[in-house]
Amino acid sequence: MRSLDRLSGSDQDCGDREMYIDLDDASVDSLTGKRTRHHVAEVGEESDSSGSERSPKQAKRKNRGSAPTTRRRKSGISARERNLRRLESNERERMRMHSLNDAFEQLREVIPHVKMERKLSKIETLTLAKNYIIALTNVICEMRGEEQPYTFVDGECGSSSGDSTGQLELSGGEQPDESSPASIHETNNNSLLHEDLERRI
DNA sequence: TAGGCCATCTGGTCCT
DNA sequence: AGGACCAGATGGCCTA
Numbered sequence: 001m002r003s004l005d006r007l008s009g010s011d012q013d014c015g016d017r018e019m020y021i022d023l024d025d026a027s028v029d030s031l032t033g034k035r036t037r038h039h040v041a042e043v044g045e046e047s048d049s050s051g052s053e054r055s056p057k058q059a060k061r062k063n064r065g066s067a068p069t070t071r072r073r074k075s076g077i078s079a080r081e082r083n084l085r086r087l088e089s090n091e092r093e094r095m096r097m098h099s100l101n102d103a104f105e106q107l108r109e110v111i112p113h114v115k116m117e118r119k120l121s122k123i124e125t126l127t128l129a130k131n132y133i134i135a136l137t138n139v140i141c142e143m144r145g146e147e148q149p150y151t152f153v154d155g156e157c158g159s160s161s162g163d164s165t166g167q168l169e170l171s172g173g174e175q176p177d178e179s180s181p182a183s184i185h186e187t188n189n190n191s192l193l194h195e196d197l198e199r200r201i
Numbered sequence: 202t203a204g205g206c207c208a209t210c211t212g213g214t215c216c217t
Numbered sequence: 218a219g220g221a222c223c224a225g226a227t228g229g230c231c232t233a
Contacts, residue, residue, distance in 0.1 A: 085219090090210060092220070097208070118231095121206065 112196035128193070135193055 077085075108120050111128045120128065138148040 086211075089212095089220085093211085093222090094209070096221075101208090123206090 112192050132193055 104122055104125055107129055108125050111120075111125065111132055113120060113128055134150045138150055141148050
């Protein structure tokens, strides 16, 4: 595994301020088929991974709680040890994101949607899943002879990111702030969703 | 070429 | 203390 290759890297760090050059990131990722980027990270005292000024939100996060504004330094840990732990954290984070993506993939498989040449994006997947759940809820309520708690809003679909997968409106007036135009795919997805429900009833 | 989407790195914070 | 979680930053790929 490439992560192991990286974790067992050479003794090239020098003193307090180390630098690692992730050559592996220049190659294609074996899992995703992507990644062509060269990454050069400096993990030193003055280094800033962002390479630019922090946003207000990030600054706020950074000052949250009791953490001091200056970067904390773990005592008694060598630069090499810090570097190693960072690489291990990176690997865990990568694994975590992969499992998250697996969950997205499983979600895509169970949501009825129009087959597209490209796969559903994450935001589309989540929005469709939400709509599906709401539609199912409506069906259940209908079968029970209860009032449907949600109503569809025709021609008013979207998400904050620009793509849209249709939206529903709570009867009680609760309404997310989404205003992007609907695409044909998303309209089709919503009707497909209803067709799927009717088939199952 | 701009914008959307994504993977990855990173450091701060939370949780066990 | 260490791992999980989170969000910002960055850069690559793809499409309109």
